[in-house]
Structure formats: C-alpha cells, structure tokens
Amino acid sequence: MFFTLLKKELFVEFRSREVTLSMLVFGLSIILTFALSSNVSPTIIANYAPGMFWIMVLFVAVIGVHRTFSYEKEFDAFSMLISAPIDRGFIFLTKWMSGFIFLTIMEALILIPFFKFLMIDFPLQPWIAIGTTLLINCAIMAIASLVSGIAMRARLSEVLLPILLFPLVSPVIIAATKISGSIMVGDPYSFWKIWLLIILTVIVIFGLVGYTLFDFITEE
C-alpha cells in the first residue's frame, strides 16, 4: 500500500512538475536575494553560507509541502483518499517520502548555482556532506509533512503552515547549520556527532508521532 501511494504521489508530480519546478524557481530567487543583499567578502559569506542554505531549504520545503497537500484539496481528492480502506499512517509516510524526494531533487539542481553565485568553495568531504544533507532533508520533511497535514484543511492554511512549522523545526535548522558548517571546514566527526544525533532523534520521534497522529488528524 505504501508503494502504491508513493507511486501515485510521484506519478502526479512527474506529470505536472508543479512541486519541483516551483521549489526550484523559488530557491533560485532566494539565492539571488542572498547574493544581492550580502555584498561582503567571500570569507563572511562562507561563514553564513550554511545558515543561508538551510534557510533557503526551509522556505522551499514550505512551498513544496504546501503544494503536495493542497492539490489533494482539488476535487476533494483527500476525502476520497481517506475514505479508502487503508491505514492513514501510510498517507503520512508517503507524503513524507515524496516530500523528501522532491526536496532532494531540488537541492541537487540548486547546489551548483548556490555555490557559484555566492562564490563559496565546495565542501572538503562531499560524500559526508551529501549523506548528512539527505538525513537533514528527511528530518525537515518529517516535521513539515506532519504540520502540513494539520494545517492543510484549515482556513488560512498557507499562513498557518509556516507559523507552526518554523518554531517546531528550529532544532533541525540549528543542527543542520552546525553540521554543514563543520563539514565545510573539514571538522572531524566528533565535532558534529551530537548534531547528527539530534537529527536522527527528530526523524525517529516525528516519524512515529506523525504515523500515529495522522489517523486522528484526518478523521472526518
């Protein structure tokens, strides 16, 4: 059932490309804004780059997750989805996984413009950077999918989503910035181990809470 739902999410997206395209264009606009508003030395930009990157990812994630849930509202598709005889926790898991995939695709496309426009050197340990980025994406999307599931059918959902999400996701953003900053300058694993543990904790806790709560949230 999980894979059927995930296939549906990916099929809808790859046919329309609404989510990834809007995430990509929005991400590029943020990079442009950062580049134009931080006319300072490359050293200072390098110091702020991890924070800038994760702020951009967070904004883009809001756009993406809002879109993946809001197209379910069209023709009342979500009501039909939850009336199907399936475990609703799987709906959360598929929204989480599809959001993770869309965010990762967006990041893969946007990484080169980010480093080139802001004139930052690539990380010294690229594979570690990629691995940790995937985990951080997973943590951001766990919280974002759950909050979006809550806010989706509320009035003013587009306002409520970031207002609820940003404070809840703050530990992930702190950890993400610290991990990326350490990897950029080649710090050993022991320097950022605690942050990785925080990310893993978020993935496990919000994964379980989301899976459990989604059934109650989506009741009619």
Place this chain on the structure above:
Amino acid sequence: MKPFFNNKKNRSGLVLIAAMMLFNVWNVIMNTPMVPEQHWAQKIFYVHVPSAWVGFLSYFVVMVAGILFFMKKDDYWDLVGLAAAEIGTVFMSLVLITGPIWAKPIWGKPWIWEPRLTTTLILFLIYIGYFMMRTFGGHIERVKRYAAAVGIIAFVDVPIIFVSVKFWTPEIQSHPQVEMAQQPSGILIPFLLSLSIFTLLYVLMLKYRIHVIRINSRVRADV
C-alpha cells in the same frame, strides 16, 4: 450553569490563594536573604521559576488533554486543552518578561540566548500558532483535532529544542537555580513555598477557565 464563584469551595479557594499570594510577596521581600552579587535582582527568581514551572506544567496538561481527546472523543478534554494552553501562555509570557528583568543587571543585557529562555520563547511562538489555528482554522470540529495534535507535537519537541539550544550556546552560563537544591534553607524554603502557591493558583485558574470556556461554548451552541 451557576457562576464559578457561587460555589463555596471555589470561593474559599480564591480567598485562600489570594491570601497565600500576598503572604508570598511579603515573605520574599522581607524574609529571604540577599544574595551578595545579585541583591534585589535575585528576588525575581521567586516569581520567574514558579512561572516557568507552571507554564511547562500547563503545556504538559495540553499534551495529556490532547491524547485523551483523541482516545475518548470527549469535548471536555478539548476544553481542558484550550484552558491549559491559555494559562500556560500567560505564565510563559511572565517568564519572558521576568527573565530579561533579571538578566539586565546581572548579565548587562536583557536578552542572551540562554537555553531555557530560548526554549521558552520557541514554545511561546508555537503556542501563538496554536491560538491562530484555533481562531482562523475554520471548521470547529476539525480545529479541535488539529489543536490537540499541535499540543502533543509542541510538548514532544520541547526536549529536542532544549538540547539543541543548549549545545548551540554552550558558553552561555545556566541560570543559578540549577543548583537550587544546594541553596541554604533561607532561600530554598521560600522558593518551594512560592512554587507550591503558584501551583495552587494554577489549579484554581484552570478550573475557572474550563468553566468559562464551557459556558461560552454552550452559548455559541444555543445561538
């Protein structure tokens, strides 16, 4: 439904707690010893820490009420959750006001990113979102479920927020009340007394607020 304070037990509770609060203020000002480096600024901790305790207790009640609301499908737990969220936010505001009042003379600036204050601020912001959800969420039955979910998620997130902020700013010293158990009895006993009185005040406020919200919802249902 009769007014809350028509009930003799509630009225006596109010009088007793008001008297205890007045005694608490007098006791803190007149009987607690001056801490050499902090002078009068230290006295704010007899209000600051109990407010933080009540705030977190209240948010814990929101989480428990949320879980019970989902399990029992009883609107009573939604009322409890809303009342506890309102009172918790009032006390968290007190924490955010009294913290900087203490910090200014001691640290020289009203705000530094101290882990507990930062955690309080983040939780306060989550609850601003909670009330916006309650107000602007739309369909009333759905909003009850969303609010219960937000209450659960918010409290689950607290330890993660606290740990991340603590490691984010390890150089920032902790509040002195961490070692409260090791304080002399001249400080410890009035502190524990203040904590108990604030907790009793919280229980009365919660009962009163549940009563008022229940009347409000009945009036709305009748209209």
